[in-house]
Amino acid sequence: CDVWERVSTGILTTESTRSPSSIGDYKITGRDSLVFLVDASKEMFIKGEDGEPSNFDMTMQVVRTVYTSKIISSDKDLVALVFYGTEESKNPRNSFKHVYVYHDLSEPGAKRVQEVDALRGEKGAKLAAETIGSGETSLGDALWCCANLYSDIKLRLSHKRLMIFTCRDEPHGGDSVKDRQARTKASDLKETGVVIDLMHLMKPGGFDISLFFCDIVSPPEDESELGLQLQPSDKLEDLLKRVRAKELKKRALARLNLCLGEGINVAVGIYATAVAARKPGSIKLYRETNEPVRSKTRTFHTQTGSLLLPSEIKKAQYYGGKEIVMERDEVDAIKKFDDPGLFLIGFKPMEKLKLHHHIRPAVFLYPEEDEVKGSSCLFSALLKKCSERNVFALCRFISRRNYPPRFVALLPQNEELDEGKVQITPPGFNVIYLPFADDFRTLDPPQFPSASQTQVDKMKEIVSKLRFKYRSEGFENPVIQQHFRNLEALALDMMAPEEIEDLIMPKVDQIDQRLGPLVQEFKDLVYPAYYNPESKPAAKRKTADTGGGAEKKPKVELTEDELKAHVQNNTLVKLTVPVLKDACKQFGVRTTGTKKQELIDALIARLRS
C-alpha cells in the first residue's frame, strides 16, 4: 500500500527513501481486513449476575479496543462491524433482512470509535434496541452479506478474517434449512480465502460447538484439535486475548535459510515480536483546503540547474585531508559479505549469554515448511535438544541483501498455553543480537566501599515492601497515548483530550506509605546527618580536569559606535549579561543592579544623554 503511494509521489525521485531500521524488505501486497459479525439477539443483552456486563457490552468493548489499536498500530487495515439477528435491516442493496451493517469495510476513524462507544453500557443497550433491535436470525444471509462487503472493496486484500461473536450455539433453533444455507455460505467464504473464527461467549448450560459451529469456522492452522477445545469466554480480558491473538496477521520480515552445514538448510521465517511503537510521522497539508500535498524530490546540478541522473552522482567520505570517492554501487558492495541467511557457528551453554550483551530488540524464528519440506522436523529437534541441554546456538546472521553480518544467539523457547488453552508463548527460537568489540565503551568505574550487611538488610526490607508482579503489557507509552488522545479530541471536536494515566510515573504516595519509617532508618544507616543527596556536589573539579581556566572565551569589546547602534535598533537585549557588564565598565556606567534589564536601562540612559 505504501509502495503504491510512493510511486505516485516519487515519480521523479532519484533516490528512494528506504527506511533503514527494519530488517527484511518483505513486500506487503495488500490490506488486511477484519469483519466483526456480532449476534444482536436478545440473549446477547442479558446481563450477568452481580451486574456483570452483557455479552453484547463485552463485545463492543472488544471492538472498540481493536478499532483504537488499529488506528495506532496499523491504520491501513480495514475493519467492518455487522450485526445479525436484528430487527432492523441495513445493508448495501438492502437485500438481506435482519442483517445490519453498522460499519462497512474501511479504515477505522474517530467517528467510528465514537459510534461503537455509543453502543456500550446501559445507554448503549438502549440505543441498540432502538436502532437495530433483536429479531429473526439467518446466519446464512449474514455471511452472504459479509461476502458482498469483501467483494465491494476495490483494494487488494491480503488477509481476510471474519469473527463471529455469539452466545447461541444453535442460532436457528434447529431449522435445518437455515443451518444448511449458513454452512454453504460459510464454505463459499472460506473458498475465497476468508478465515472464519468463532468468539463464542458464555451462556447458561455451556456452549456446544459441535451442534452447529464446527462446520462454520475455518480449521485451525495446525490441524490439531486445539482451536475447538476452547472454553467460551466469560471475561473481557479473556475475550480480548483471544481476539488479539487472531486479529494481527503475523508477517515474516524475511524468509531465509538456517544453514547447519553444507547442504543442510532449514527454511525459517523471521518475525518481529517487539517493535518500538512510535508516533506516526506527520503529513503535509495545503493550508487553504487541508488536503494532503505530495512531495517531489529532485537532485540537480547547482551550476547548470539540470537534473542529475543516478549515474551522474557519486558518494564520498572525507578522511585525512582527502575526498575518497566511490561509485554508488560500490558503497553497497562494500557492505556485502555474503547472501542473506543464518549460518551455525556452534553451541554454548546458556550462562555464556551475558545479560548486558544487548544492542537491539530480538526477533523470532519459526520454521517454514512450505519452503523446505522437513524444516519443521529438524527445527523441532533442534529446539527440543537446545532446550533440554540448556544451550543456545551461535549463528552468523545476514538479514538482507548488502547487509553486513552480525552474530546472534538463538535461544530456545518452548510453547506455553494458559488454562484456556490459549497460546501464551509460541514455540521457536528467540534471536538475540550480540555486540561486536566496537559496541562496548571503556568505562572507568568509580570505586567505593561496599555496604555492610546491616545496610544491605535494611534495603532488603525496602525492596520486599515494594515488590510487585511485573507484566510486560502493564505499561502504556504515555507519549503515544497522549498524542492519539490529542488527535482524537481534535478529530471529534472535543473540548479537551481525555486524560491519560501515566502508568510509568512512580506512585510516590503509595510508596511512601508502604515504606513508612524504613526510609529514615535506611538513611540513618548510610547517610551522615549533614548529608543531603538532593544538593549539588560541593566542589566542582571541572577546572582541574580541563586544564585550567585558559578556556575562557575572549572578551568581546564593543566600540562606542556599535553600542550606539544597538541602542538605536533596540538590539541590546541580544547581548549577553557579561558583555553588557563589560560595556558598563567601559563607559563608566555605574549600575546598582545586575539584572539584564537594569544593565540595559543604565546603558541606554548613559548613551542617550
Next chain:
Amino acid sequence: MRKHGLKTAVVLCMDVGLTMSNSAPGEESSFELAKKVIQKFVQRQVFSETKIELALVLFGTDSTDNPLSQDGQYQNIRVHRHLRIPDCELLIEIENQVQPESKEGDWLDALVVCMDLLHTETKGKKYDCLNIALLTDLNTQTNEESLEVIINNLTQSGITMQFFLPFPVEEDKEGQGDSERRDPGHPGTGKGLSREQKKNMELVKEMMLSLDVEDGLDEIHTFRNAIEELCMFKRVERRPVAWPCQLTIGSSLSIRIVGYKAVTDEKPKKMWITVDAQSHQKDDVKRETVYCLDDDNETEVQKDDIIQGFRYGSDIVPFSKVDQEQMKYKHDGKCFAVLGFTKQSAVIHRHQFMGSQILKIFAARDDEHAGVALSALIRALNELQMVAIVRYAYNRTSNPQVGAAFPCIKQDSECLMYVQLPFMEDLRHFTFPSLENKKFTPSDAQLSAVDSLIDSMMLVEEDENGEQRDLFKPHRIPNPAFQRHFQCLHHRAVSPGTPLPPIEPWLKAALDRPEVITERCQDPLDVLKRKFPLTEVEKKKKLKTSAQIFEESEAKKVKEDEAEEYNLANIAEGSVTSVRIRGRQLTHRIEQLLSNKNTQYYMKSITCIQAFREQSVKLANAEHYNSYLQSLKGSIPNRGLEVFWELLVQGMICLFT
C-alpha cells in the same frame, strides 16, 4: 605504539637497508613485513582521526637527508616526513615511495636523528607522550659507544621506545637451556642470527631494561605479531559521557548516581555525502523538495502554505506544530525513579529487552555516601535475585521509558545495569502452530543425531587444567562492516581507479566457524543429513515477488529477442528530439504491449516507461511523462492491470535504489 595520550608524537623509524630485503624462499622479507606494520599503523590513525602526530624516518637509504648529517656522520638516514598529523598523502607516499634501498644505516645513529627531530619539533608545545618505534632486522654495524648517552637522553626527555624485529627477543630466564625453544612462526630466531644481530640484540635489551619502564622487554615486538594486532582497525572509540541524576525510591529516598552508556549499537561516524560524478564536489549537487497538490496540473504549493497534520485512522487531523508542542506529553525531565521491584528470572524476558543500549549506573563520583547507599541497593537486589523497575528519562525533551535495573557485582566494582523494557504498544502477540504435531515430531534416532551435533559443536570446553576455554567470542571481534569500510577507503585513497580489493582473509576467518569445530562436526553433520531429509519445495506456481521477476527478466532481456528490443531502443534513445514525439511513440508502444496480459509483455512496457522517464529526466521535462503515468494509473482497475502496475512499482523502485 599503542599509547594514545591526549597529545602524542610518534616517530616511525624504519630500516630500508640492504639486508632488510633478504628473505627465505616463499617468505615475505623483513622489509615487506615492516612496511605492512607501518601501513597498518598509519591507516589506523588516519581513519580513526586521532590527533596523534607522526614523523617518518628511513635509514639504510641511498641518499642522506637529515639535519645532523655532517662530515660523513649520520649518513644514509633520511627524514621522510616531519612531525604532522598523518593523512592520506602519507599513506600514498608509504605505498609508492618507501622502497627497499641498498645501503646500510646505523640504527643507533637513526635513533639519535629521531630524538633530535622530537626535540626540535615538539619544543614549546606540551605532549603527553613521545615515542619512537624502530623497525629493523638489526643486521648493521653499530657504534655502541654512544649507547649510554642515548639512554640518558631518552630517560631525560621522557621518550619511550618500541622495537619491531623479525625475531622474538629471548629472555634470559633461569633455565638457560631452552634457548632452542623457538617460535615456528618466526624464522631467523636463535642460531640463525648473524653476529651483528646478536650483538645488537644485546644492545636493544640493555637499552630497554635501563629505560624507566616496567618490563621494557614487552615493548619488543615481532613484525608478525604487530601486523596481526594492527590488522584490526582500532575499534571505533567514543568517550563515555556521564549522565548525573538521582535514583529515587518514593519521595524521600534518593541516591546520587551517574550513568554511562556501556554497550550500544555503534554506527559509523561518517555518512556518505553525495558528490557530482565529474567534479567530485558536493557543492555541485543540490537536492530540492517541492510540494504539489494531487490534481491533474500538479499545482505547486509554496512551503509557507503547508501545515502539518496527522492521520487518525481514516481521518486527517490538521495539527500545527505550536498546538502539538502545547498539547504533547510533558514531564519533569531527567529521572531514574523506582516504580517497584520484581523477581529477576521469572518475569523479565531476555527477548523483550528494548532499545539499543545498556546503561551502567554508578554512585556519583567522589560521593562515598552515595556509594554506600547504592551498594546496599545493588547487594540487596543481588541477594534477593530481584530487579528494580524504573522510569527513566534522559532529559526533558526525550521520551520517558520503563526499564529494568539489574544488580551487577564484579570484583572491583558494583553497578546497576539498566535496560529498556517494552511498552504495551510495542508487543505483538503472534500465535504459531504448535510443533507438537505428529507430522513434525522427530524420532529418537533423529534426536540423538542432533545431540551428537551439539556435542561436536560446543564452543566452550574445558582444557586439561579444568579451565574453560571459549573458542568463539563475538564481542572480541571488531565490527567487520567497519573493518571492510576502512580497508576499501584506504585502497581507494592509495590506488584510485582500481577495483576494490576482496575482503581480507583474516577477517573472513574471524567470522567463520573455528577450524577445530569444522573438523569435529563433519561426521555428525553427515549423519544429520541422512537422518533429516530436507527437500526444497518446488512450487507449481511459485509466487515470485515482483522484484524477482523484474530482476530475472532484466537479466534475460539482453539476450532474448533482440529483434523486439531494437525497436524499443530506437524509440527510447532519442538524441535531442522533443520529448513529446518520443513520448507519443513510446506511449503508443506501451499501450500496444499492454493489450497482451502476460508478464513478458509487461516487462517490455516497463522498459518503455523507464526509457520515457529517463528521457524526461534528461531533458528536464517531466510533464508528459507524469501525466501519462497518472492516466495510466487511473486506468489500471478498469483494465485489470493490477499485476502489471505492481511490477512497474517494483521495477521503478529497483532502479531508484
